[in-house]
Amino acid sequence: MDWHIIIAASVKIVVFVFLVTLPLVAMSVWAERRVSAAIQDRVGPNRVGPAGLLQAVADGIKFLLKEDFTPDHVRKGYFWLAPALVMVPALMTSAVLPFGSSLFGEKMVIADLDVGPLFVFAVASLSVYGIVLAGWASNSKYPFLGGVRSTSQMISYEISLGLSVVPLIMIYGELNLSSIVQYQAENGWALLPLWGEGLSVKGFLLTIPVLISFIVFMTSMFAETNRLPFDLPECETELVAGYHTEYSSMKFALFFLGEYAAMIIGSGLAVTLFLGGWSLPFGWLTPESADAAVPWWHGLIHIGTFFAKVIALILFFIVIRWTLPRFRYDQLMRLGWVFFFEIALFNVVLTALLMWWLA
Amino acid sequence: MATTTKELEIQDTAARAAAASELEGYQQTTDDLVGEKLTLNMGPSHPATHGVLRIVLELDGEVITKADPDVGYLHRGDEKIAENMQYNQFVPYTDRLDYLAPLANNVAYALAVEKLMGWELPARGQTIRTISCEMARISAHLLGIGAYAMDVGAMTVFLYTFTQRETIYNLCELLTGARFTTSFTRVGGQIRDLPEGFIDQLDKFCDEFIPALDEIDTLLTRNKIFLDRTRDIGVISKEEAIAWGLSGPNLRGSGVEHDLRKANPYLDYRNYDFDIPVGTIGDCYDRYLVRMEEMRQSVRILKQAIKNLPDGPINVVDSKQKLPQKERVLMSMEELIHHFILVTEGLDAPAGEVYFGAENPKGELGFYIHSKGGGVPYRLKIRAPSFVNLSILPKLLEGNMMSDTVAILGSLDFVMGECDR
Numbered sequence: 214m215d216w217h218i219i220i221a222a223s224v225k226i227v228v229f230v231f232l233v234t235l236p237l238v239a240m241s242v243w244a245e246r247r248v249s250a251a252i253q254d255r256v257g258p259n260r261v262g263p264a265g266l267l268q269a270v271a272d273g274i275k276f277l278l279k280e281d282f283t284p285d286h287v288r289k290g291y292f293w294l295a296p297a298l299v300m301v302p303a304l305m306t307s308a309v310l311p312f313g314s315s316l317f318g319e320k321m322v323i324a325d326l327d328v329g330p331l332f333v334f335a336v337a338s339l340s341v342y343g344i345v346l347a348g349w350a351s352n353s354k355y356p357f358l359g360g361v362r363s364t365s366q367m368i369s370y371e372i373s374l375g376l377s378v379v380p381l382i383m384i385y386g387e388l389n390l391s392s393i394v395q396y397q398a399e400n401g402w403a404l405l406p407l408w409g410e411g412l413s414v415k416g417f418l419l420t421i422p423v424l425i426s427f428i429v430f431m432t433s434m435f436a437e438t439n440r441l442p443f444d445l446p447e448c449e450t451e452l453v454a455g456y457h458t459e460y461s462s463m464k465f466a467l468f469f470l471g472e473y474a475a476m477i478i479g480s481g482l483a484v485t486l487f488l489g490g491w492s493l494p495f496g497w498l499t500p501e502s503a504d505a506a507v508p509w510w511h512g513l514i515h516i517g518t519f520f521a522k523v524i525a526l527i528l529f530f531i532v533i534r535w536t537l538p539r540f541r542y543d544q545l546m547r548l549g550w551v552f553f554f555e556i557a558l559f560n561v562v563l564t565a566l567l568m569w570w571l572a
Numbered sequence: 573m574a575t576t577t578k579e580l581e582i583q584d585t586a587a588r589a590a591a592a593s594e595l596e597g598y599q600q601t602t603d604d605l606v607g608e609k610l611t612l613n614m615g616p617s618h619p620a621t622h623g624v625l626r627i628v629l630e631l632d633g634e635v636i637t638k639a640d641p642d643v644g645y646l647h648r649g650d651e652k653i654a655e656n657m658q659y660n661q662f663v664p665y666t667d668r669l670d671y672l673a674p675l676a677n678n679v680a681y682a683l684a685v686e687k688l689m690g691w692e693l694p695a696r697g698q699t700i701r702t703i704s705c706e707m708a709r710i711s712a713h714l715l716g717i718g719a720y721a722m723d724v725g726a727m728t729v730f731l732y733t734f735t736q737r738e739t740i741y742n743l744c745e746l747l748t749g750a751r752f753t754t755s756f757t758r759v760g761g762q763i764r765d766l767p768e769g770f771i772d773q774l775d776k777f778c779d780e781f782i783p784a785l786d787e788i789d790t791l792l793t794r795n796k797i798f799l800d801r802t803r804d805i806g807v808i809s810k811e812e813a814i815a816w817g818l819s820g821p822n823l824r825g826s827g828v829e830h831d832l833r834k835a836n837p838y839l840d841y842r843n844y845d846f847d848i849p850v851g852t853i854g855d856c857y858d859r860y861l862v863r864m865e866e867m868r869q870s871v872r873i874l875k876q877a878i879k880n881l882p883d884g885p886i887n888v889v890d891s892k893q894k895l896p897q898k899e900r901v902l903m904s905m906e907e908l909i910h911h912f913i914l915v916t917e918g919l920d921a922p923a924g925e926v927y928f929g930a931e932n933p934k935g936e937l938g939f940y941i942h943s944k945g946g947g948v949p950y951r952l953k954i955r956a957p958s959f960v961n962l963s964i965l966p967k968l969l970e971g972n973m974m975s976d977t978v979a980i981l982g983s984l985d986f987v988m989g990e991c992d993r
Contacts, residue, residue, distance in 0.1 A: 253731035354612050358634075358974070442725065442797055538797045539725025541975040542634055 225323045229312065230304055237520070238473045239269035241527050245473075248528065249535045276466035284351075284459055291350035296460065296467035298343030303474035306333045310481045311391045313491050313516035314500050314507050321491070321516060322391055329390035330378050333482055334371070337437070340475065341367040344439075344456050347468070351459040359455030362542055363439065369549035370436035370443075376557035377429035380422045380564035381486050390485050398492030398499040403427075405488075408495045415571045422564040427487050429557050434479040436549070438472055440530060442537045443545060480526035481519075488522055491515035609637060612974075616645045620723050620978040623988030627965070631974060639969035639977075641962060646992035654952035658918030659685045659759050662952070667753040669956065670990040672715050673708035673933045674754045675744065680930035682757035683838060684939035688926045689893070689919065691760055697886040698840040700762055703774070703877050704747065704754075705839070705930075706870040710781070711740040712933030713821075713863045713870075713985075720860065720982030721792060724801045729791055736784050739777050746770050759919060760894055761887025775878055778871050785867060793864070802856040806968045806980035809854055816964040819957050820935025821862045822984055826854030832931035843880070844873045856983035863985070893919055918947020934958050934987060954993055958986035 243258070243266060250257025258265035283289060309329045313321030326332050341364060348360015381403060385393050400409035403423045406416035436443040457468045484490060492499060498514060500507045507515075540548070615626035624645035630638035650669070654662050666681040667674040679701045686693070693701070718733030741751040746767055748754040756762055792798050808818070813826035823830055831848045833841040849865035851858025887894060895914055896907040923945040929938035935957025942951040961984050968980050 249728075253728050254735055255731065354610065358612075444725075535728050536791070537726065538721065538792075538795060538801060540797055541801055541973060543973060544800050 221319055222323060225319070225321075226308075229323060230307060233312075233520075234304065234307055234474065234477060235470075237477055237523075238470050239273065240266075241473050241477060241531075242269045242272070242470075244524075244527065245531050245534075248531045252532070252535045273466070276463050279462040281462040281464065284353075286352045287459060288350040288352060291346045292459075293464070295343045295347035295350060296464040296471070298346060299340050299471035300343075300467045300474060302336045302339040302343075303471050303478055305336045306478045307481065309333060309390055310478070310485060311394050311490055312481070312519045313512055316509060316512035316516070320391065321512065325389065325391055327389045329388055329393070330382065330482075330486070331388065333478075334375050334378075337475070337478070338367070338371050340471065341371075343468075343471070347460070348456040351456070353459055356456045356458045359458070363456060366436055366439075366443065366545060366549075369546055370433040370553070373429055373549060373553040373557045374433035374437060376554070376561060377426045377433065378486065379557075379561045380426050383561075383564050383568060384419055384423070390490075394485060394490030394492060395500070397489040402489035402492070402494070403487045405494065418567055418571065419564070422560050422567065423487065425556060425560045425563075427483070429553050429560070430483060430487070432553060433549075434483065435530070435533070436545070438475045438479055438530075440472065440476065440534055442533075442539050444539060476527060476530055477523060480523045480530070483526060484519065484522040490522075491519040493518055614977070616642075620981055622719060622981065622986065624992075625962070625981075625986070625988055627969070627977070629969070629974070629977070634974045636969050636972055636974065636977065639966045641965045643959070643962065643988070644992050646988045648993065650993045651952055651954055654949055656948070658947045659921065659949070660918070663757060664753065664755045667755055668989055669954065669993065670712065670932060670934055670937070670958070670987045671752070672987055673712040674752065675704040675748075675756055676708035676712075676930070676932045677937065678754060678757040679705050679839075680928070680932060680937045681939055682759055683930060684926065684928035684941055685759045685919075685921070686888075687928045688921055688924065688941050688943055689759065690922075691888045691890070693761065693839075693888060694885045695840065695882040696765075696884045697761055697888075699877050699881055700766060700886060701757070702839050702841065702844075703874060704756060706873050706877070707740055707743060707774075709870045709933045710867050711737050713867050714740075716933070716982075716985035717788065717792075717860065717863055720979075720985065721788075721798075723978040723982040724798060726792065726795075726798065729788055732784065732788055732791075736781060739780075743770070743774060743777060746773065758887075760890065765886050771878055771881065774874065778874050778878070781871060782868070785864070789864065793861075799857065801975075801979050802860060802983065804853070805856045805972065805976050806983060807853060807855045808964060808968065812964065812967070813854060816967075817960045818935070818964065819960065820931070820933070821859055821866060822935065822961050824849065825851035825859035825862045825983075827851055827858075832929055832936055836929075838928075838930060841873075844876050846872050856979050859983040859985075921945060921947065921949075929955065932957060934985065934990065935961060937990075956990045956993055958988070958991040959993075962986050962991060 246268070247257040247265065249255075258268040261267040261271045283292060308323040309326050309332050311320070311322040311325075315321055344363040344367070345360050348356045348358075348363070351357070351360075381393075382388060384403070385396055387393055387396065397403060401407055401412065401416060404420065404427060406412065406420060410416065457465055460468060492515070498507075498511050500511070610631040612629045612631055613626070614629055615621040616624040621627070626642040626645065628640040628642065629636050648668075650665050653665060663678060663681060666677040669677050682701075714733040714737050718730040718737075721727075721729035721733075744754055745751045747770060748756045748763070808816075808822070808826045810827050813823050813828055818826070819830075827850050829848060829850050832838070833846075834848055846869045847865070849862045849869065851862050892910065893914070896910050900907040901911045902908075921943045923943055925940070925942045927938060927940045929936045936955065937957055938953075938955030940951075940953040940955065941949050942953075944950045965980075965984070969977060972980065
């Protein structure tokens with residue numbers, strides 16, 4: 214057994230999940246509250262710590278200290294399992310995201326899988342079980358309706374989410390996310406082909422399907438993460454709190470944070486696939502190859518770039534949430550099945566035709 | 573100056589009207605259903621029921637097959653209380669009817685009792701009442717639209733409207749000393765004249781309010797999701813609206829041109845130039861549009877009222893029936909006796925029956941007073957617009973989806989304090 218790999222992976226897991234992703238979750242909760250306050254002419258939390266930055270910590274402590282109440286009428290096993298099933302897949306998908314080039318000779322990805330996007334979709338789709346189980350095990354009507362809604366919603370949008378990535382995989386001819394980022398670093402981001410091989414007629418023409426993919430992908434991501442305008446499973450005005458009505462304390466917090474974790478991972482995936490991952494624009498500081506060593510400060514800049522892009526996308530998620538009303542259940546399904554599904558399907562054909570014509 | 577009617581047209585109106593009358597509730601349920609139905613208890617404490625309305629819904633999947641509203645959770649017996657107190661003592665209770673427009677309630681009640689007394693206010697008093705009524709209308713419609721937007725998911729609009737309502741509350745505070753429970757009127761007048769600087773602040777509010785309203789307009793009116801959620805949902809036809817006795821924006825949303833300010837001008841409404849907006853289809857969107865336009869018209873009325881504010885007394889001059897000035901009560905015997913008699917026995921109202929309905933933000937708020945003479949009514953009946961408007965709910969909800977419940981409830985814009993009385 215190669216101890217080096219195990220130790221390196223453990224360190225990366227601990228650092229990335231517990232010291233980066235989870236604090237980022239807390240920060241995005243804070244950002245959500247501050248940005249929404251700015252949008253709505255309010256102040257937002259500004260008392261705990263500088264500019265209210267520690268508000269998320271205070272909230273976390275509050276959640277831990279609340280009574281963890283399990284009602285009598287629930288199915289206990291599933292009831293307890295559900296929150297974990299929401300949080301864990303969201304964190305697990307982060308394993309394959311390359312969040313930097315390399316640092317001290319270590320590749321900045323926890324598991325450099327050759328089936329990156331497939332792994333992400335396979336694991337991310339597990340989180341629907343958490344919501345369904347929560348709705349079902351609560352043994353109560355409002356959570357039940359919320360659970361039913363989310364099942365159909367997530368299943369509908371999973372398909373367009375998966376299909377929207379297919380054109381990119383066709384273009385890259387690659388399923389390894391690290392290689393995909395390296396390719397973009399050398400030849401222009403999928404959405405910004407302005408250097409390397411991207412600076413050609415082929416590169417520009419292929420931006421059309423990529424842009425369509427990006428729109429479908431982002432919209433489906435909104436639906437996958439249950440955020441407005443697609444937050445039907447928990448829309449508070451009709452279903453009270455949806456699937457987590459019966460939850461309290463840390464179990465509720467897991468649902469709550471799971472949503473943000475999913476949002477962060479979703480943004481991370483979008484950044485990796487469409488916006489060049491950790492790479493800087495115009496090929497600056499690009500390493501020789503995917504496995505080449507880079508100076509440590511290059512590595513740090515790459516990590517910083519990745520998170521800057523992720524944070525920008527998170528802000529986009531937040532702004533959308535506070536400016537749009539909510540869809541109705543049947544409208545959402547129609548949008549998913551009639552509109553986005555066909556567009557994604559058509560986009561695959563379009564990409565194939567373009568690539569055949571340009572080859 | 574005559575009032576005119578403003579029709580709110582949106583494209584392909586005719587086709588939509590035909591479709592709406594053809595298909596009542598766009599989701600038809602079939603009789604041969606498989607499986608059991610879900611009975612869902614919505615309320616009395618539920619975020620979308622705006623207070624303590626309870627609706628027992630029977631759901632087939634997401635489609636409502638039966639809706640049974642249950643009112644009365646906020647019943648305080650206001651009508652019975654009125655029988656046990658003098659006319660002026662009941663004014664604070666009217667604050668708590670439609671608690672989003674207490675000023676308008678105060679005015680409506682005072683006008684009803686004044687009708688019994690046969691009094692008419694001097695010009696300045698009437699204009700002050702008009703101003704307070706229109707302020708109340710803007711405030712109530714703002715909350716109605718804000719809560720409606722929040723129900724369909726647009727939380728930001730709610731806070732924008734509240735920023736504006738805050739200004740109105742400040743004006744109320746300036747005018748009456750209270751922000752919420754104003755108790756502004758007395759039978760035969762107001763508690764005080766307009767305070768110093770009030771008109772300037774009101775003028776400033778009118779100028780700043782229209783851009784703020786435009787902002788809400790841009791967020792909602794052409795928003796595709798908002799249109800999807802509200803257009804052709806909860807359609808009330810003209811005939812139905814009249815048959816169910818709806819009033820206010822809900823009636824006008826269905827295209828019935830009936831506004832008491834115009835049909836039966838009270839106060840000095842006949843002196844103002846304003847439009848009565850009416851809808852064309854009678855769906856949730858029309859009711860929203862009517863409310864938006866009514867706020868603009870209210871600002872028009874306020875502007876004219878500010879411009880033409882008359883001078884002079886604000887109260888009815890009747891030395892026997894109005895409380896004398898406090899200094900004179902302390903100084904002279906006659907005034908002391910008047911004061912004592914008025915306070916202990918109340919007004920000397922004539923025997924008789926009157927009904928007065930005022931165009932309140934929620935609809936026609938009517939007070940029916942049966943007097944057998946003396947300072948206390950024998951019977952006081954309140955015609956609460958929210959109560960009547962809610963009566964159409966079972967008909968409206970049936971066949972719609974669960975999510976439409978909140979859109980329809982929001983568009984009816986009711987207040988349970990008034991409904992349950």
